[in-house]
Amino acid sequence: MSEEEIFAEATSVYDNYVEALETGTFEALQSYSRNLSERIIPRGVETHEVVGIVLLLRDVLARSLFAKYQEDFEKLNRILDAYEPAANRIANTVAVGFVQERERIIREQQEAIRELSTPVLQVRERLLILPIIGAIDPQRARQLTEQLLRGIRANRAKVVVIDITGVAALDSNVANHLVQTVEASRLLGAIVIVTGLSPEIAQTLVTIGVDLSKMNTVGDLQGGIEEAERLLGYQVGPLGESGQRT
Amino acid sequence: MEVPILKQQHFLIATVQAALTDEDLLKLRDALVTRVGKARSRGVIVDVTALDVMDSFASRTLRDLAHMIRLRGAETVIVGIQPEVAFAMVQMGLNLEGVATALDLEEGLAYLDHRVKLTDFGDRSRRR
Numbered sequence: 001m002s003e004e005e006i007f008a009e010a011t012s013v014y015d016n017y018v019e020a021l022e023t024g025t026f027e028a029l030q031s032y033s034r035n036l037s038e039r040i041i042p043r044g045v046e047t048h049e050v051v052g053i054v055l056l057l058r059d060v061l062a063r064s065l066f067a068k069y070q071e072d073f074e075k076l077n078r079i080l081d082a083y084e085p086a087a088n089r090i091a092n093t094v095a096v097g098f099v100q101e102r103e104r105i106i107r108e109q110q111e112a113i114r115e116l117s118t119p120v121l122q123v124r125e126r127l128l129i130l131p132i133i134g135a136i137d138p139q140r141a142r143q144l145t146e147q148l149l150r151g152i153r154a155n156r157a158k159v160v161v162i163d164i165t166g167v168a169a170l171d172s173n174v175a176n177h178l179v180q181t182v183e184a185s186r187l188l189g190a191i192v193i194v195t196g197l198s199p200e201i202a203q204t205l206v207t208i209g210v211d212l213s214k215m216n217t218v219g220d221l222q223g224g225i226e227e228a229e230r231l232l233g234y235q236v237g238p239l240g241e242s243g244q245r246t
Numbered sequence: 247m248e249v250p251i252l253k254q255q256h257f258l259i260a261t262v263q264a265a266l267t268d269e270d271l272l273k274l275r276d277a278l279v280t281r282v283g284k285a286r287s288r289g290v291i292v293d294v295t296a297l298d299v300m301d302s303f304a305s306r307t308l309r310d311l312a313h314m315i316r317l318r319g320a321e322t323v324i325v326g327i328q329p330e331v332a333f334a335m336v337q338m339g340l341n342l343e344g345v346a347t348a349l350d351l352e353e354g355l356a357y358l359d360h361r362v363k364l365t366d367f368g369d370r371s372r373r374r
Contacts, residue, residue: 146329149330149332149333150329152349153329153349156349180333180336180337181336183336183341184329184332184333184335184336186341186347187324187327187335187347188327188329188332188347188349189325189347189348189349189357190349
C-alpha cells in the first residue's frame with residue numbers, strides 16, 4: 001500500500017466510524033465493510049487482523065474519551081453508556097461483513113470446483129474413462145456416481161476405467177461408495193476397471209477391510225485401457241514398415 | 247398386471263410394462279420357469295426399463311428366477327435397469343449377485359447369443 005492509499009483508507013475508516021457513532025445507522029458502514037473486504041481478501045488479510053484493527057480503533061477512541069472527560073466523572077459515565085454499545089456494534093458489523101464476504105468467495109470457489117470436477121470421457125466406442133483428481137467427499141462421490149451411470153447409459157458403454165491416480169487418500173465411506181459404484185455399473189451391464197491405486201490407498205483399503213474382491217484393479221491407466229480394449233475385443237499393436245499390421 | 251412373454255427364436259423375452267405387485271412378480275417367475283422348458287428356450291431376458299423402483303422382494307425374486315432358470319438349463323439376463331434404480335439398489339445392498347445384467351434389450355440379446363455360442367461349442371456341463 002502506498003502512503004496515499006493508507007491515508008485514504010484511514011480517512012474513510014474514520015469517517016464511517018464517526019458517521020455510525022453520530023447517526024446510529026449502520027447501512028453505510030455495512031456496505032463499506034463489504035467493499036473493504038472485497039479489496040483486502042485477495043491480499044490475504046486474515047480475520048484476526050481485521051478484528052484486531054477494529055477493536056484497536058474502539059479502544060483508542062475510548063481512551064480519548066477518558067482523557068477528555070476525566071474531570072467530569074458523571075458526564076464520562078453517560079458518554080460511555082452511549083459509546084460502548086455503538087462501538088461494539090461497529091466492531092460486530094465490520095467483522096461480520098468480512099467473514100460473510102470470505103464465505104461468499106469460498107462458496108463460489110466450491111461451486112467452480114464442482115462444475116469442472118469430473119468429466120466422463122469416451123476414448124473408444126463403448127469405453128469410458130473417468131479420471132478422478134483431488135479429494136473425494138461423500139457429496140462429490142455421489143455426484144461422480146450419478147454422472148458415471150448416466151454416461152454409461154448415454155454412451156452405451158461396456159467397460160469403464162476409473163482412474164484414481166490423482167486421489168491422495170480414501171476413507172472407508174468413499175471406498176465403500178466406490179464399491180457401490182462398481183456394482184451399480186454392473187447392473188447397467190458395464191464392467192468397471194479401477195486403476196492407479198497408490199500404495200497408501202492400497203494399504204488403507206486393506207487395513208480398514210473394504211471388500212474389494214468384486215473390483216477389477218489394474219496398476220495404471222495405460223494398463224487399464226489395454227485391459228478394457230482386450231475385454232472389448234480390440235487388438236492394438238504397432239504397424240509394420242509397409243503400414244501393414246505386424 | 248400380467249407381463250407378456252414373447253418367444254423370439256431360442257429366447258424368451260418378458261417386458262415389464264408397469265410397476266408390479268409382489269404377486270405379479272411371483273406369477274412372472276413361475277410363468278417363465280415353466281415356459282422355458284416348454285419352449286425349449288436357451289435364454290430368458292427380463293426387461294425392467296419401465297420400473298423406477300426395485301425393492302428387496304423384486305430383486306430377490308429376479309435372482310431366484312435367474313437361478314431357477316439356470317437349473318432348467320437356460321441363461322437369464324436382466325436388462326434396462328435405470329441408473330437411479332441401480333444406485334438405489336446397491337445402497338440397499340441388493341446387487342443381484344450371480345445374475346447377468348445388460349444395458350438394454352439389444353445388449354441382452356447379444357449377450358445371450360454369445361453365451362449360447364459358447365455352450366454350443368464348449369462342454370455344457372462346464373457352464374456356470
